[in-house]
Amino acid sequence: MVWRRIAHTLREGPSAEPPGPLDIETIASLAGRLEAAAQARLGRGLAIMHVDTGSCGGCELELRALANIVYDLERFGLCFVASPRHADVLLVTGPLTRNLVEALRQARVAMPDPKWVVAVGDCAVDGGVFKGSYAVMGGIDPAIPVDLTISGCPPAPERILAGLRALLEANARS
Amino acid sequence: MTASSLIRNARSEPCRPWPRHVLSHDEWSRMAASLVEEPTLALLAIWADTVQVHALLLDDAAHAVLVASTDIVAGTYPALSPGRPLAAWFERLVRDLWGHAASGGLDQRPWLDHGHWPHAHPMAPRPAPYGGASEPPEFLTVAGEGLHQVPLGPVHGGIDAASHLRLTARGETIVRLEARLGYTHKGTLALMRGKSPRTSARFAARLAGESTIAHSIAFARAAEAALATEAPRRAAALRAVMAEIERIAGHLGDLGAVADAAGFAILSARCGRLREAVNRSAGIAFGHRLMMDCVVPGGIVADIAPGGSEAIQRALLGLAAELPELERLHDAGVLIERLSGCGTLPLGPALAFAAGGPVGRAAGRSFDARRFHGYAPYDGLGVVVPVLTEGDCDARARLRLAEIAESIRLLHALLNTLPADGVSVPLPAESGDGIGCAEGCRGDIWHWLRLDHGQIASVFVRDPAWAHWPLLETVARGSAVADLPLVKASFGLTSSGVDL
Numbered sequence: 001m002v003w004r005r006i007a008h009t010l011r012e013g014p015s016a017e018p019p020g021p022l023d024i025e026t027i028a029s030l031a032g033r034l035e036a037a038a039q040a041r042l043g044r045g046l047a048i049m050h051v052d053t054g055s056c057g058g059c060e061l062e063l064r065a066l067a068n069i070v071y072d073l074e075r076f077g078l079c080f081v082a083s084p085r086h087a088d089v090l091l092v093t094g095p096l097t098r099n100l101v102e103a104l105r106q107a108r109v110a111m112p113d114p115k116w117v118v119a120v121g122d123c124a125v126d127g128g129v130f131k132g133s134y135a136v137m138g139g140i141d142p143a144i145p146v147d148l149t150i151s152g153c154p155p156a157p158e159r160i161l162a163g164l165r166a167l168l169e170a171n172a173r174s
Numbered sequence: 175m176t177a178s179s180l181i182r183n184a185r186s187e188p189c190r191p192w193p194r195h196v197l198s199h200d201e202w203s204r205m206a207a208s209l210v211e212e213p214t215l216a217l218l219a220i221w222a223d224t225v226q227v228h229a230l231l232l233d234d235a236a237h238a239v240l241v242a243s244t245d246i247v248a249g250t251y252p253a254l255s256p257g258r259p260l261a262a263w264f265e266r267l268v269r270d271l272w273g274h275a276a277s278g279g280l281d282q283r284p285w286l287d288h289g290h291w292p293h294a295h296p297m298a299p300r301p302a303p304y305g306g307a308s309e310p311p312e313f314l315t316v317a318g319e320g321l322h323q324v325p326l327g328p329v330h331g332g333i334d335a336a337s338h339l340r341l342t343a344r345g346e347t348i349v350r351l352e353a354r355l356g357y358t359h360k361g362t363l364a365l366m367r368g369k370s371p372r373t374s375a376r377f378a379a380r381l382a383g384e385s386t387i388a389h390s391i392a393f394a395r396a397a398e399a400a401l402a403t404e405a406p407r408r409a410a411a412l413r414a415v416m417a418e419i420e421r422i423a424g425h426l427g428d429l430g431a432v433a434d435a436a437g438f439a440i441l442s443a444r445c446g447r448l449r450e451a452v453n454r455s456a457g458i459a460f461g462h463r464l465m466m467d468c469v470v471p472g473g474i475v476a477d478i479a480p481g482g483s484e485a486i487q488r489a490l491l492g493l494a495a496e497l498p499e500l501e502r503l504h505d506a507g508v509l510i511e512r513l514s515g516c517g518t519l520p521l522g523p524a525l526a527f528a529a530g531g532p533v534g535r536a537a538g539r540s541f542d543a544r545r546f547h548g549y550a551p552y553d554g555l556g557v558v559v560p561v562l563t564e565g566d567c568d569a570r571a572r573l574r575l576a577e578i579a580e581s582i583r584l585l586h587a588l589l590n591t592l593p594a595d596g597v598s599v600p601l602p603a604e605s606g607d608g609i610g611c612a613e614g615c616r617g618d619i620w621h622w623l624r625l626d627h628g629q630i631a632s633v634f635v636r637d638p639a640w641a642h643w644p645l646l647e648t649v650a651r652g653s654a655v656a657d658l659p660l661v662k663a664s665f666g667l668t669s670s671g672v673d674l
Binding site for chain 1: 332364427
């Protein structure tokens with residue numbers, strides 16, 4: 001009996017019909033909705049790489065304060081990473097000395113896309129007090145495109161945090 | 175004749191509070207040769223102007239400051255580096271900025287000039303068209319089998335200042351460490367020239383962020399010395415209040431950074447919270463968390479805010495209550511084991527390089543600028559300066575804890591007896607040379623400036639990191655590669671103050 005059924009199947013083929021074409025539009029719309037939901041729920045993490053381009057060290061003090069338990073950067077999904085290859089955000093302090101232009105460019109190139117560049121402090125924004133010196137470029141803008149500027153000398157931690165959280169929201173919605 | 179008596183016997187020119195002695199090339203060469211026989215004469219800095227080169231020396235034994243100058247002849251001056259290794263770094267700086275060559279200098283490689291400026295010798299009267307410095311840099315060579323090199327920086331993986339460390343290691347042991355700095359050179363000295371001390375104070379406040387107050391005080395004291403004026407007593411007392419707050423914040427930051435580098439998160443978290451409270455109280459009292467630009471030549475920019483004194487004392491009470499817990503955490507097991515014997519600095523190099531701050535005092539060099547004569551208001555407070563002799567990361571951490579306790583005591587004493595006179599005096603637009611010093615959280619800071627009718631004609635700044643970078647090179651030799659971040663955090667190294 002079994003042999004007869006096998007022979008029949010071999011002769012006639014399976015009973016299941018071949019699949020019809022899929023509705024491309026439905027797929028696209030569903031995929032879009034899924035991605036939006038995932039981005040809104042899961043896209044709330046930004047890895048930040050800090051680059052000093054000639055800062056006096058004042059901005060670094062306030063950046064380090066961001067990581068303390070009072071501001072607790074990581075509860076927002078923000079964290080500092082040690083390599084531009086792991087980073088979504090390049091956070092730059094300092095008026096961009098001529099001696100660091102190449103290092104800054106290389107750090108940005110090493111980041112995966114999409115990438116954000118944040119200039120923290122008056123120096124990184126436009127050179128601050130060091131504007132016009134022979135040794136500085138006067139802000140990072142001449143060397144690499146900047147997405148967000150956070151001014152202040154140095155900006156208080158809550159101000160840096162507000163800027164980074166705005167970036168986080170924008171990233172989650174994009 | 176000893177080097178110090180050679181300097182003292184030379185013709186002197188007015189400079190306050192210590193006269194500046196001008197030596198002939200012959201006298202300067204003899205002074206350079208006799209430096210070897212006088213180890214207690216510490217070289218603090220070498221700098222230049224367009225016609226002379228100057229050296230700032232500290233006679234540790236006599237507790238006196240010596241300033242020596244010699245004329246530049248045919249673009250050169252006799253080098254000091256054969257007698258004082260630290261001089262080589264300054265000689266390279268003098269060459270890069272002013273174009274004066276140190277004849278007989280141990281190291282003729284460029285230092286600040288990496289080949290990216292529009293002109294060579296930017297501080298010279300006529301900056302030369304470009305033609306000098308080079309990338310890639312030359313590093314000292316190490317001969318031997320089985321060696322490998324590790325380049326670190328200028329971009330480091332943490333929230334860190336730009337610097338380059340070239341490690342040569344055999345397996346996991348460092349054979350040679352060479353630091354290359356100059357990345358954060360902003361041309362600060364050139365920016366300060368031609369401005370009034372009051373206008374230039376904002377540059378002094380931005381030489382090194384963690385010591386913004388100490389640099390501002392040293393600069394203000396240099397300007398006041400040059401003009402033979404004094405800040406009012408209330409201003410001096412409030413400067414000291416700011417300096418002690420900065421010291422506490424800086425020490426908490428360094429203690430936290432060391433704990434972090436050792437992977438001891440709980441101490442790092444505690445220090446971070448306490449530091450935040452101290453910074454906030456400074457914000458309430460002086461309008462800026464780091465008190466940047468609050469100290470100006472002639473006094474301070476504004477009086478302490480109403481309620482500021484109480485805010486500071488509240489933060490101090492919280493800190494004092496937690497200090498025993500910080501000490502307990504430090505001494506409890508894992509951390510002390512990791513730090514003991516790690517990054518040990520012997521007394522010899524500490525003296526030879528005039529190591530200041532916790533780096534020097536944890537190795538037995540007791541110098542603290544607050545105890546230097548004539549430093550108001552400290553001379554009336556009886557500052558207790560703890561000194562240890564072990565010289566390792568553990569000693570530096572314990573020294574910082576002890577200094578925090580002393581700073582709390584000083585702050586209460588200062589805030590409870592604030593004099594009632596003014597907060598600033600106007601500065602006359604006169605000429606003169608002056609030297610000022612201050613004790614920052616990383617060590618003693620020295621500013622020299624020359625005023626010409628109320629404008630800065632020439633200025634130089636000596637940050638404690640000048641000694642600490644070469645000492646890191648010394649300490650790293652023979653230590654484990656994995657210890658380097660810990661030792662670096664324990665030294666509290668920054669670039670901006672030395673890169674200028």
